[in-house]
Amino acid sequence: MSASPLGATDQLATPPAGPAPMVAEVRPGRGGDLWRAIRRNKKAVAGVVLLVVFLVFSIFPGQIAPYDPTAEIFPPALGVSRHHLLGTTAYGQDIFSQLVWGTRLSLVIALAVGGLATALAVLVGVSAGYLGGATDGFLSLVTDVILVLPIFPLIIVIAAYEQNAGFLTLVVVLGVLGWSYGARQLRAQTLSLRRRDFLEAAQVRGERKSYVILNEILPTMTSLIVATFLGAALYAVLTAAGLQFLGLGDPNSQSWGTMLYWAQNNEALFAGMPLWAIAPGVCIALLGASFALLNYAFDEISSPALRVRKLERAKLQTARPTPALPSPGETSDGAVLRVEDLSVAYATDAGPVVAVDHVDLELARGEFLAIVGESGCGKSTLLYAIARLLGSPLPGEIVGGRVQFQGKDLVLLEEKELRRMRWRDLSVVMQSAMNALNPVLTVSQQMEDACRAHANWSKAEIEVRSREVLRLVSIDPVHLNSYPHQLSGGMRQRAMIAMALLFTPDLVIMDEPTSALDVVAQRSLMVQIKELQEQLGFAVIFVTHDMSLVSHFSDRLLVMYAGQVAELSPTKELFDRPLHPYSQGLLGAFPSIHGPKVRLLGIPGSPPDLAHPPTGCRFAPRCPQVEPRCTAAEVPLSTVNGSLVRCVLHETGT
Amino acid sequence: MTEELLRTEGLTRYFRVGKLTGRQTLHAVDDVDLSIGRGEIVALVGESGSGKSTIARMLARVYTPTRGEIWFQGRPLSRLRGRKSRLSYSADVPMVFQDPYSSLNPAYRVSHGILRGVKLHRGDLSAKERRAELTRVLEAVGLTPDTRSRFPFELSGGQRQRVGFAQALALRPKLILADEPVSMLDVSIRVGVLNLMSELREREGVSFLYITHDVASARYLADRVLVMYAGHLVEEGATEDVLQRPKHPYTQLLLSAVPDPRAELGLADARDVGEPPKIVEPKPGCRFRPRCPLAIAECATVTPPLRELDDGRRVACHVAE
Numbered sequence: 001m002s003a004s005p006l007g008a009t010d011q012l013a014t015p016p017a018g019p020a021p022m023v024a025e026v027r028p029g030r031g032g033d034l035w036r037a038i039r040r041n042k043k044a045v046a047g048v049v050l051l052v053v054f055l056v057f058s059i060f061p062g063q064i065a066p067y068d069p070t071a072e073i074f075p076p077a078l079g080v081s082r083h084h085l086l087g088t089t090a091y092g093q094d095i096f097s098q099l100v101w102g103t104r105l106s107l108v109i110a111l112a113v114g115g116l117a118t119a120l121a122v123l124v125g126v127s128a129g130y131l132g133g134a135t136d137g138f139l140s141l142v143t144d145v146i147l148v149l150p151i152f153p154l155i156i157v158i159a160a161y162e163q164n165a166g167f168l169t170l171v172v173v174l175g176v177l178g179w180s181y182g183a184r185q186l187r188a189q190t191l192s193l194r195r196r197d198f199l200e201a202a203q204v205r206g207e208r209k210s211y212v213i214l215n216e217i218l219p220t221m222t223s224l225i226v227a228t229f230l231g232a233a234l235y236a237v238l239t240a241a242g243l244q245f246l247g248l249g250d251p252n253s254q255s256w257g258t259m260l261y262w263a264q265n266n267e268a269l270f271a272g273m274p275l276w277a278i279a280p281g282v283c284i285a286l287l288g289a290s291f292a293l294l295n296y297a298f299d300e301i302s303s304p305a306l307r308v309r310k311l312e313r314a315k316l317q318t319a320r321p322t323p324a325l326p327s328p329g330e331t332s333d334g335a336v337l338r339v340e341d342l343s344v345a346y347a348t349d350a351g352p353v354v355a356v357d358h359v360d361l362e363l364a365r366g367e368f369l370a371i372v373g374e375s376g377c378g379k380s381t382l383l384y385a386i387a388r389l390l391g392s393p394l395p396g397e398i399v400g401g402r403v404q405f406q407g408k409d410l411v412l413l414e415e416k417e418l419r420r421m422r423w424r425d426l427s428v429v430m431q432s433a434m435n436a437l438n439p440v441l442t443v444s445q446q447m448e449d450a451c452r453a454h455a456n457w458s459k460a461e462i463e464v465r466s467r468e469v470l471r472l473v474s475i476d477p478v479h480l481n482s483y484p485h486q487l488s489g490g491m492r493q494r495a496m497i498a499m500a501l502l503f504t505p506d507l508v509i510m511d512e513p514t515s516a517l518d519v520v521a522q523r524s525l526m527v528q529i530k531e532l533q534e535q536l537g538f539a540v541i542f543v544t545h546d547m548s549l550v551s552h553f554s555d556r557l558l559v560m561y562a563g564q565v566a567e568l569s570p571t572k573e574l575f576d577r578p579l580h581p582y583s584q585g586l587l588g589a590f591p592s593i594h595g596p597k598v599r600l601l602g603i604p605g606s607p608p609d610l611a612h613p614p615t616g617c618r619f620a621p622r623c624p625q626v627e628p629r630c631t632a633a634e635v636p637l638s639t640v641n642g643s644l645v646r647c648v649l650h651e652t653g654t
Numbered sequence: 655m656t657e658e659l660l661r662t663e664g665l666t667r668y669f670r671v672g673k674l675t676g677r678q679t680l681h682a683v684d685d686v687d688l689s690i691g692r693g694e695i696v697a698l699v700g701e702s703g704s705g706k707s708t709i710a711r712m713l714a715r716v717y718t719p720t721r722g723e724i725w726f727q728g729r730p731l732s733r734l735r736g737r738k739s740r741l742s743y744s745a746d747v748p749m750v751f752q753d754p755y756s757s758l759n760p761a762y763r764v765s766h767g768i769l770r771g772v773k774l775h776r777g778d779l780s781a782k783e784r785r786a787e788l789t790r791v792l793e794a795v796g797l798t799p800d801t802r803s804r805f806p807f808e809l810s811g812g813q814r815q816r817v818g819f820a821q822a823l824a825l826r827p828k829l830i831l832a833d834e835p836v837s838m839l840d841v842s843i844r845v846g847v848l849n850l851m852s853e854l855r856e857r858e859g860v861s862f863l864y865i866t867h868d869v870a871s872a873r874y875l876a877d878r879v880l881v882m883y884a885g886h887l888v889e890e891g892a893t894e895d896v897l898q899r900p901k902h903p904y905t906q907l908l909l910s911a912v913p914d915p916r917a918e919l920g921l922a923d924a925r926d927v928g929e930p931p932k933i934v935e936p937k938p939g940c941r942f943r944p945r946c947p948l949a950i951a952e953c954a955t956v957t958p959p960l961r962e963l964d965d966g967r968r969v970a971c972h973v974a975e
Contacts, residue, residue, distance in 0.1 A: 206741045219759070526913075545841055591848075591870045593909060601845065
């Protein structure tokens with residue numbers, strides 16, 4: 001759960017709203033979903049099966065074990081046979097029966113220690129994280145001290161005082177010493193939750209602190225609490241076995257550790273009976289493995305990012321029609337970029353979701369193209385596909401089409417070649433400069449890194465160029481030695497743009513570079529970008545959700561809806577005479593500070609689920625001008641006076 | 655203005671910043687007098703860091719004012735004694751948060767937050783009446799009653815924000831503090847939430863303090879506008895007055911920067927690359943002075959008080975008239 005410091009501005013860190021739930025997130029609140037997720041996860045299934053077997057052993061040992069485990073009635077040191085599945089001990093007891101009976105103590109210790117340690121970890125960790133201040137200081141100190149204690153030697157000392165330490169002593173000692181690791185994690189998690197508004201909402205509502213901790217914080221941390229429990233249980237199994245092996249437990253108890261102790265005492269290896277030690281050892285390992293597997297599985301289930309899904313490529317490839325513009329090779333007539341029939345898909349539980357659906361696009365040298373649309377319409381995905389930045393951590397994969405840039409198809413380029421090209425000829429300015437800049441390096445160091453990676457300049461040349469580009473974006477070069485946090489939001493964003501211009505690229509790709517800024521800073525940055533573009537001649541693709549922002553700056557506007565091009569028009573045309581009802585809706589959605597005050601309606605409804613797009617026109621369900629023919633068949637793009645529009649009202653009948 | 659509901663007097667909040675050595679005081683909100691009438695929608699406009707959210711959090715009693723007093727229905731908040739009277743204020747003045755993705759607890763269904771509020775503040779209702787109230791508020795904010803059993807991750811941003819308003823509404827509030835409630839929503843659905851607020855005012859008689867950095871939406875929604883700059887209230891007046899004839903140079907700059915495709919690009923002060931200062935240990939004087947085209951010598955030494963011009967307009971500027 002990563003709460004972005006900038007909140008609104010960072011779509012990558014906040015739960016994506018778009019073609020988003022890449023993977024259906026499983027909330028611990030939903031029993032059914034959780035069970036389904038467990039069944040789908042191989043590690044979870046293995047862990048559960050192992051644990052169930054041991055649980056059955058520990059509940060019904062009398063029914064499963066063939067003999068009394070303590071009865072010394074057989075010949076000693078028998079080998080494996082039909083009567084004695086694992087042979088007998090030095091004292092003539094049946095080993096298999098001992099294993100079955102031993103399960104109970106091992107499991108009870110694991111669960112009891114797990115429970116005790118988890119309770120302590122939750123109490124200390126969550127209180128420290130939520131209450132903060134001096135309480136946090138004190139509790140964190142205690143946690144850290146316990147964390148660095150050499151636990152095993154300490155337990156040996158304590159257990160040695162309590163000769164033949166009973167079950168209770170063992171549980172209390174292990175529990176009291178084993179909670180600190182979990183407490184640290186729970187504290188960290190609580191700290192990150194503290195920034196979430198729902199806790200402040202509870203406070204504003206007038207809730208008591210105890211209610212907030214018990215009813216608002218704890219339920220959101222179920223998976224971490226389970227992980228803490230499993231971790232502590234695992235540690236208890238291993239430590240308890242170790243102590244008993246050393247003879248620090250009750251040697252007459254029935255447990256795997258005690259079996260190891262006797263195996264050692266009777267010199268299992270010299271006696272040629274390795275099974276005395278191997279049998280309980282394997283059981284300890286298996287029980288430990290079941291806890292570890294469940295722990296891993298829980299991690300994966302609760303954080304979808306850990307699960308990797310692969311697209312079934314073949315299916316999508318065959319479903320792909322022939323490209324609309326069959327012009328491979330060199331981009332001609334001054335076009336700096338030509339996107340042909342580009343499609344991007346995400347893998348989800350419900351199958352592949354096409355986030356960018358057969359987009360064609362041409363960008364002239366020095367042109368400013370803006371891409372607008374609601375979140376989830378595929379505008380950012382298209383951008384990252386063009387820059388070939390999809391893939392972890394940005395989900396999505398190009399499943400068809402070409403991106404012609406400087407005579408090369410970027411889709412087919414090797415990563416190595418791409419990397420060389422990316423900064424020199426094509427650079428990217430991200431939404432949140434605070435996340436894109438390295439916080440521990442100064443501006444000049446970061447510029448130097450970029451230069452060294454992409455050019456063979458001397459230190460002096462780099463310095464000169466760095467100063468030059470900073471001046472280009474109106475930042476005083478003294479800030480070369482500043483760290484990102486010392487710059488204001490607007491300056492950071494300018495610095496990002498300066499870095500993108502280090503090599504005078506042909507194309508600069510910008511993803512909402514101004515959305516974290518205030519209106520005044522936003523406008524001056526836009527003016528600056530436009531001036532730089534005119535001065536240096538690079539082309540710009542600019543993604544934004546705010547059409548009005550680019551109204552005075554872009555040459556053409558691409559309106560995307562549900563992964564498709566809805567309309568592509570010269571900017572002025574689009575504002576004066578929007579063709580697509582969706583463009584009209586977007587234009588009518590925001591109030592103005594001029595002119596008469598009119599009641600606006602926005603666009604009712606929300607964008608379609610791309611896993612199941614509506615048939616025919618995708619905007620039809622929200623369209624005020626919908627007709628029967630809209631939903632009959634896929635609507636093609638039509639050319640109307642130099643604009644492209646996907647709407648039956650403007651179909652030219654080709 | 656209608657009958658007064660809430661008023662602040664010299665509302666001030668400082669934060670201590672910096673390490674143990676060299677502790678400094680950040681003046682987040684300085685000496686703010688504002689008032690909100692019954693059934694009135696007041697917009698508090700300013701850039702990030704101007705102190706507008708801090709004001710909301712003082713009104714919501716998350717922060718205690720460093721100085722100054724808040725009067726609600728004629729009674730000072732600092733004299734609220736006992737859990738009961740504090741709870742009663744919380745019910746009268748709930749808050750709706752900016753980020754719909756973090757303001758609902760992901761572990762609970764939609765009904766949780768609403769029912770919990772009802773239970774806490776309206777303990778006299780039976781379980782059946784609480785369910786009825788749940789349905790009422792969901793419908794009042796334009797959601798279907800079956801939304802109650804959905805989890806937040808199943809809802810869109812706009813729907814989540816409506817749930818936020820439903821939670822507030824369930825307390826029978828008198829004033830809802832709406833902290834940038836639409837800034838994280840898509841442009842296409844913002845208007846829906848703005849319309850919802852204005853409907854709730856009509857139907858339920860609730861007042862709103864609408865906190866925003868978006869002047870155009872303030873114009874769409876609010877009766878009155880308060881403009882904040884660097885912790886100071888710099889201009890106040892009826893919405894149309896302020897927006898059509900801004901008096902304070904900062905208000906003028908802010909208005910000229912609002913992108914508007916229906917107007918010419920205002921390039922006159924587009925080169926302003928200044929930013930609001932962090933107000934740490936300030937000296938007297940106007941805080942907008944370094945960016946101000948009208949600044950005179952007096953601005954550097956005397957903090958301009960908020961003074962009344964004609965017809966209720968108040969401006970904190972030595973020069974404006």
